[in-house]
Amino acid sequence: MKTSLRNVIVLAALAASIAGSATAGDKPECKMFGKTADGKEVMLFTLKNANGMTMEIMSYGCIVTKLTAPDRDGKFADVVLGYNTLEEYIKATPYFGAIVGRYGNRIAHGKFTLDGKEYTLFCNNSPGDIPCALHGGKVGFDKVVWDAEPVSKPGVQGVKMHYVSKDGEEGYPGNLDVTITHSLTDKNEYRLDYELKSDKATPANVTHHGYFNLKGEGNGDILGHELLIKADKTTPVDKGLIPTGALKPVKGTPFDFTTAHTIGERVNADDEQMKFGGGYDHNWVLNSQDGSLASAVEVFEPTTGRAMEVLTTEPGVQFYCGNFLDGSNVGKTGKPYKFRNGLCLETQHYPDSPNHPEFPSTIIQPGKTYKSTTIYRFSTRK
Numbered sequence: 517m518k519t520s521l522r523n524v525i526v527l528a529a530l531a532a533s534i535a536g537s538a539t540a541g542d543k544p545e546c547k548m549f550g551k552t553a554d555g556k557e558v559m560l561f562t563l564k565n566a567n568g569m570t571m572e573i574m575s576y577g578c579i580v581t582k583l584t585a586p587d588r589d590g591k592f593a594d595v596v597l598g599y600n601t602l603e604e605y606i607k608a609t610p611y612f613g614a615i616v617g618r619y620g621n622r623i624a625h626g627k628f629t630l631d632g633k634e635y636t637l638f639c640n641n642s643p644g645d646i647p648c649a650l651h652g653g654k655v656g657f658d659k660v661v662w663d664a665e666p667v668s669k670p671g672v673q674g675v676k677m678h679y680v681s682k683d684g685e686e687g688y689p690g691n692l693d694v695t696i697t698h699s700l701t702d703k704n705e706y707r708l709d710y711e712l713k714s715d716k717a718t719p720a721n722v723t724h725h726g727y728f729n730l731k732g733e734g735n736g737d738i739l740g741h742e743l744l745i746k747a748d749k750t751t752p753v754d755k756g757l758i759p760t761g762a763l764k765p766v767k768g769t770p771f772d773f774t775t776a777h778t779i780g781e782r783v784n785a786d787d788e789q790m791k792f793g794g795g796y797d798h799n800w801v802l803n804s805q806d807g808s809l810a811s812a813v814e815v816f817e818p819t820t821g822r823a824m825e826v827l828t829t830e831p832g833v834q835f836y837c838g839n840f841l842d843g844s845n846v847g848k849t850g851k852p853y854k855f856r857n858g859l860c861l862e863t864q865h866y867p868d869s870p871n872h873p874e875f876p877s878t879i880i881q882p883g884k885t886y887k888s889t890t891i892y893r894f895s896t897r898k
Contacts, residue, residue, distance in 0.1 A: 550602035563673040563700040577658040578615035585894040588821025593732030597858045614658035616651035617722035621867035624758040628870035637687040646756030653686035674699035690716030710888040714880045719870040727858030730817035734851035739780025744814040745773035747800035794839040827891040828863035836860040863890040
């Protein structure tokens with residue numbers, strides 16, 4: 517059969533189109549992203565959905581290096597802060613896009629007592645000149661290479677990440693086995709499914725530390741983003757950003773996001789809690805406390821129309837508005853990330869829970885599997 521030149525061109529164009537628009541049933545693309553100082557290979561996975569969204573995630577720290585979302589006109593932009601190279605993440609990063617653990621957030625003075633024994637952790641943070649262990653310590657989950665396996669099913673591309681934190685690592689008891697499946701779905705969702713097991717009782721509070729800017733990374737501050745948090749209370753902190761143990765109603769305070777407000781509206785309020793955090797850097801006690809997957813947060817950026825909803829099974833969310841960004845971190849498009857250029861919504865149990873028995877427990881008991889799910893769902897509004 518004789519094939520015309522026109523047919524060859526059409527077939528070639530069709531093949532190129534198919535190759536360039538992976539559907540969400542295909543396995544994610546995978547390539548080597550670099551090596552750590554001790555020679556471990558780091559892989560980068562590219563996930564795509566049927567609507568044109570793209571997410572890149574690497575096996576070092578389970579770090580999401582890129583996540584694109586459309587605006588109201590269908591224009592895509594990368595909406596997470598980060599770098600272009602592994603070396604930059606290793607050199608200096610305020611946890612851009614990483615999984616943090618064993619214990620996301622703070623543990624006061626790097627100490628807790630469990631089953632009558634006191635444990636001492638590495639203190640790597642000292643707000644208000646009060647030392648604490650933050651986000652897992654000196655070498656937390658954000659600084660290790662995870663085993664990674666691409667997974668897929670109709671409507672979903674994903675990567676299953678696995679790491680075993682050895683007994684005594686960073687001072688914590690027990691061999692903690694962690695599996696996190698990161699997925700990009702055709703519903704425009706970035707989904708995280710966590711499974712944790714341990715052979716000894718141990719505290720764990722693993723969360724995603726993504727910095728979002730719905731205008732697009734490098735496009736200025738997030739103060740005009742409108743925020744709604746489905747929480748009637750927060751856990752107020754002392755000057756060391758450690759919870760006092762109280763649950764404080766948000767009504768009548770700058771922390772009331774039960775109706776939508778812009779982040780910048782009250783961020784400079786004359787409020788002791790705001791002064792302690794240098795702005796918003798606090799845990800909200802979500803209204804949904806039964807462990808079911810429930811809507812927790814809504815974010816809307818009016819100039820682009822991009823919206824993000826956060827759903828979680830966790831009892832709390834740490835809202836942080838980039839108070840410590842100072843321009844020293846230069847991002848993917850060569851622009852420095854300045855004061856309040858990104859926001860974090862870290863779904864979690866409460867900070868310092870091992871020292872607050874009145875808080876929901878973060879203790880993983882041997883023989884039991886702890887499961888948790890968080891979804892960041894993207895859409896647009898007029």
